[in-house]
Amino acid sequence: xxxxxxxxxxxxxxxxxxxxxxxxxxxxxxxxxxxxxxxxxxxxxxxxxxxxxxxxxxxxxxxxxxxxxxxxxxxxxxxxxxxxxxxxxxxxxxxxxxxxxxxxxxxxxxxxxxxxxxxxxxxxxxxxxxxxxxxxxxx
Amino acid sequence: xxxxxxxxxxxxxxxxxxxxxxxxxxxxxxxxxxxxxxxxxxxxxxxxxxxxxxxxxxxxxxxxxxxxxxxxxxxxxxxxxxxxxxxxxxxxxxxxxxxxxxxxxxxxxxxxxxxxxxxxxxxxxxxxxxxxxxxxxxxxxxxxxxxxxxxxxxxxxxxxxxxxxxxxxxxxxxxxxxxxxxxxxxxxxxxxxxxxxxxxxxxxxxxxxxxxxxxxxxxxxxxxxxxxxxxxxxxxxxxxxxxxxxxxxxxxxxxxxxxxxxxxxxxxxxxxxxxxxxxxxxxxxxxxxxxxxxxxxxxxxxxxxxxxxxxxxxxxxxxxxxxxxxxxxxxxxxxxxxxxxxxxxxxxxxxxxxxxxxxxxxxxxxxxxxxxxxxxxxxxxxxxxxxxxxxxxxxxxxxxxxxxxxxxxxxxxxxxxxxxxxxxxxxxxxxxxxxxxxxxxxx
Numbered sequence: 001x002x003x004x005x006x007x008x009x010x011x012x013x014x015x016x017x018x019x020x021x022x023x024x025x026x027x028x029x030x031x032x033x034x035x036x037x038x039x040x041x042x043x044x045x046x047x048x049x050x051x052x053x054x055x056x057x058x059x060x061x062x063x064x065x066x067x068x069x070x071x072x073x074x075x076x077x078x079x080x081x082x083x084x085x086x087x088x089x090x091x092x093x094x095x096x097x098x099x100x101x102x103x104x105x106x107x108x109x110x111x112x113x114x115x116x117x118x119x120x121x122x123x124x125x126x127x128x129x130x131x132x133x134x135x136x137x138x139x
Numbered sequence: 140x141x142x143x144x145x146x147x148x149x150x151x152x153x154x155x156x157x158x159x160x161x162x163x164x165x166x167x168x169x170x171x172x173x174x175x176x177x178x179x180x181x182x183x184x185x186x187x188x189x190x191x192x193x194x195x196x197x198x199x200x201x202x203x204x205x206x207x208x209x210x211x212x213x214x215x216x217x218x219x220x221x222x223x224x225x226x227x228x229x230x231x232x233x234x235x236x237x238x239x240x241x242x243x244x245x246x247x248x249x250x251x252x253x254x255x256x257x258x259x260x261x262x263x264x265x266x267x268x269x270x271x272x273x274x275x276x277x278x279x280x281x282x283x284x285x286x287x288x289x290x291x292x293x294x295x296x297x298x299x300x301x302x303x304x305x306x307x308x309x310x311x312x313x314x315x316x317x318x319x320x321x322x323x324x325x326x327x328x329x330x331x332x333x334x335x336x337x338x339x340x341x342x343x344x345x346x347x348x349x350x351x352x353x354x355x356x357x358x359x360x361x362x363x364x365x366x367x368x369x370x371x372x373x374x375x376x377x378x379x380x381x382x383x384x385x386x387x388x389x390x391x392x393x394x395x396x397x398x399x400x401x402x403x404x405x406x407x408x409x410x411x412x413x414x415x416x417x418x419x420x421x422x423x424x425x426x427x428x429x430x431x432x433x434x435x436x437x438x439x440x441x442x443x444x445x446x447x448x449x450x451x452x453x454x455x456x457x458x459x460x461x462x463x464x465x466x467x468x469x470x471x472x473x474x475x476x477x478x479x480x481x482x483x484x485x486x487x488x489x490x491x492x493x494x495x496x497x498x499x500x501x502x503x504x505x506x507x508x509x510x511x512x513x514x515x516x517x518x519x520x521x522x523x524x525x526x527x528x529x530x531x532x533x534x535x536x537x538x539x540x541x542x543x544x545x546x547x548x549x550x551x552x553x554x555x556x557x558x559x560x561x562x563x564x565x566x567x568x569x570x571x572x573x574x575x576x577x578x579x580x581x582x
Contacts, residue, residue, distance in 0.1 A: 019564060043321040048536045051492050052481025055533030057348065058324045087346045087564050091528050094494045095479040096536045105319050111161070113319070123564065125528045128496045 004037070005030040006104050006116035016121045019086040023060075023120070027104045028077035037074040039065035039107040044082050046122075050096045059085055074106075089123030168312045174305030182298035193291035196245035196282055200272035205231035205281070207267050208239065210260040215249050222249035225259040229271055233278040242271075244284040246291075259284075350532045352449045352561040360444035362459040362518065367443045370541055370557040376431055383424040390417045438554045439463030439514075441544060443473075449561040450540070453525035458501065460517045460544070468507040468515070471546035475499045475521060475560075477528070480537040497527065501542075529564045 010025040017023055023044055029037065044060035060082035064071040080102070091098040101117040108114065209228040214221050226241045243259070250256070263269070263283070273281035315323050360366040397414055400406045439462070446457040462471060477497035483490055501521045509515065531538035540562045545555040 041319055041321055045321060045324070048533060050481060050536070051483060053483045053535040055536050056320065056324055057328065058321045059347075061321060061325045063322070085347050087529060088348045088531050088533075089529060089564055091531070091538070093479050093496055093528070093538070095481045095492055096531075096538065098531070103321065105321065107319075111317065126526050128528075 003031060003035060004106065004108070004114055006106060006114060008102055008104055008116055008118040010102065010118055010120060014120065016124065017084050018123060019084060019089070021084055022081055023084050023102070024079070024081040025102060025118070026077050026079045027102075027116075029074055029106060031075060035108055036066075037071065037106045037108055039063060039067075040071060040074065040078075041105045041107075042078070042080050043103045043105075044080075044084075044100070045103060046088060046090075046098055046100045048096055048098055050093070052096060084122055089125050090121040091125055092127040094128055164312055164316055168309065168316075171305045171308035171312055174301050175309055176305075178298045178301030178303075178305050181301060182295070185294050185298055189291045189294055193245055193288045195274070196272065197285055197287065199275070200282065200285070201275050202270050202272050203231050203233065203281075204268055205229040205271040205283070207263045207265050207269060209265055210263050211241075212253060212256045212260060213241075213249075220251065221253075222251055223253045223256045224249045225256040227260060227263045227283050229269075229281065229283060231271055231273065231281060233273060236278065238273075238279060238281070240279065240281060242280075242282055244286070245282050246288055346529075346563055348532055349563055350530055350561055355559065355561060356448045360459065361442075362461075363444035363446045363457055365445050365448050367445055367542065367558040367560075370559040376435060379424075379428050379431060383421075383428045386424055387421040390414070390421045394418065434548075434552050434554065437466040437548060437550070437552065439465040441556065443542065443544065443558050445560075449530075449563045450523050451563055452523055452527040452529070452565045455520055455522045457518065457520045458542070460502065460515075462507070462515045462544075464507055464509040464513070464515050467549040469505065469547045469549045471502075471504050471507060471515075471544070472500055473502040474543040474545065475501050475523075476541050476543055477562075478539045478541065480539055482535045497524065499524075523562065525565075527562060530560075530562045 006027065006029055008025065008027040010023070027042060029040070040063070042060075042062045042064075043058045045056060045058040047056040048054055060080070062080065064074075064078070088098050090100055099119060100122045101119045103115060103117045106114045206229065207227060208230055211226050211228075212223050213226045214223055216222075224247060225243045227243055228239065228241050230237065230239045232238070269283065271281045271283045272285055318326075355368065356365050358366040358368060393414055397406065397411055401411070441463065442459075442461040444459040447454070450456060458473070460473060462468070475497070476495055476499075479494045479496055481492050483492070499521075502517060502519055504515070504517065507515045527540075528538055530540050540560040542558045542560060543555060544558070545553070547553045
């Protein structure tokens with residue numbers, strides 16, 4: 001147990017965004033111990049889940065690290081803001097699902113890491129309901 | 140214990156619960172270190188045993204006079220077959236010391252070609268005086284034939300490849316060691332942005348991970364604005380033709396060799412039986428290829444045109460079909476489909492799975508026939524579903540929109556051809572305007 005908790009909040013508790021809108025929020029670390037993070041990374045990213053291997057791309061990335069002096073007080077709340085891209089939109093298909101999230105990764109001493117995510121949807125593409133016969137091939 | 144078992148044997152995709160970047164990175168590091176070590180060792184061996192001795196023999200051995208004493212073709216039994224090498228016995232004097240050795244060239248390699256060896260020693264007559272080249276560091280070693288051995292340099296390709304793979308892999312592994320997935324993804328994106336082959340003004344900058352449509356709009360239509368290119372060219376047809384030709388040429392050569400052996404009385408009936416099955420396979424290939432060409436000829440050419448590219452959910456588009464009628468067509472349909480296509484590793488096999496999520500019949504015609512061979516044409520419009528997902532192209536996951544022209548000839552033969560469409564996210568404000576502006580610039 002590290003005694004750390006990562007809190008991410010999107011402004012107005014929004015879960016649905018449209019392309020071109022600003023994603024804004026803040027994150028902070030609640031600590032019950034003296035464990036000091038060495039670095040913190042904030043990303044706004046999308047990743048895929050499903051039968052295929054994972055695709056992932058980072059749209060917005062910030063890194064605060066002790067070694068470059070950008071992480072003076074790890075417990076201080078930090079705001080983030082980025083304009084969301086036009087694509088890819090969130091998608092809930094049969095073989096592929098595309099998820100968007102704000103992710104905070106905290107690096108602790110000794111190589112340990114902690115991750116927290118706050119999911120949101122980009123666009124309002126409805127869930128795919130059709131399921132027809134699947135065809136599989138080996139190239 | 141349960142945690143350990145779950146970590147290593149749990150589901151490898153989707154829930155992503157077994158990822159260990161450190162363990163994976165360490166394993167990869169070890170793998171590349173092994174490559175690097177193999178490369179270093181094999182480079183040292185090849186340099187010391189082959190390349191450097193070859194270079195020294197050509198550029199550092201000293202010439203001197205020698206007397207040819209004898210010649211022979213040395214034999215050695217290697218892997219059940221006798222192998223040969225030419226050898227010449229020479230006598231030469233270095234610093235007052237008389238040396239008598241069997242030698243030929245620096246490689247001293249045994250080969251299967253006995254005739255070549257006999258021809259090589261025929262150039263040396265016992266008693267004649269010739270120039271030989273001796274090693275100043277070891278006068279006991281001398282050769283009577285010099286020349287570049289390309290194999291001594293070509294052999295370096297193997298260790299250098301190991302070194303390149305091991306070295307590059309190790310550097311990349313060390314660079315990414317301790318870095319998060321997100322940070323590596325940012326590096327990968329920046330590296331892609333530096334790619335000089337990528338277009339600077341690309342619509343994909345506005346719509347990341349949506350396929351570009353330049354290749355879909357570079358062919359003008361006759362009735363509507365764009366002629367749609369087939370999603371996959373007729374590679375299967377030409378590939379099958381190439382395979383048929385290659386297979387049958389190879390089999391024909393083997394048949395000629397086999398017939399010659401039988402005529403010479405040394406035929407092998409077991410081999411002939413195997414060859415007969417190869418001939419049969421060749422005939423099957425020829426029939427299959429001819430059948431494919433016959434279907435292609437019977438179906439005739441087809442043109443599919445559209446008034447706009449790319450497409451947007453909720454948009455209405457015109458489509459024009461021109462289908463040549465060389466043979467009576469029982470049924471012809473145009474389908475608008477959306478497929479999810481994913482690739483994944485199963486063990487060491489790369490597999491592809493496909494799932495159709497949208498299938499809509501846009502056009503259907505039955506009993507198409509033309510006495511004069513005139514093309515059957517149709518102009519109609521369709522609407523893309525307003526809730527449709529846009530085209531998506533990741534590394535392993537894709538969402539592909541296509542128009543499929545499929546049908547059946549009266550003879551019972553079926554045909555199908557797909558044409559790719561690009562669907563962009565729903566037009567709304569700035570994004571759509573910018574894309575259309577970019578399109579106008581292209582035009």
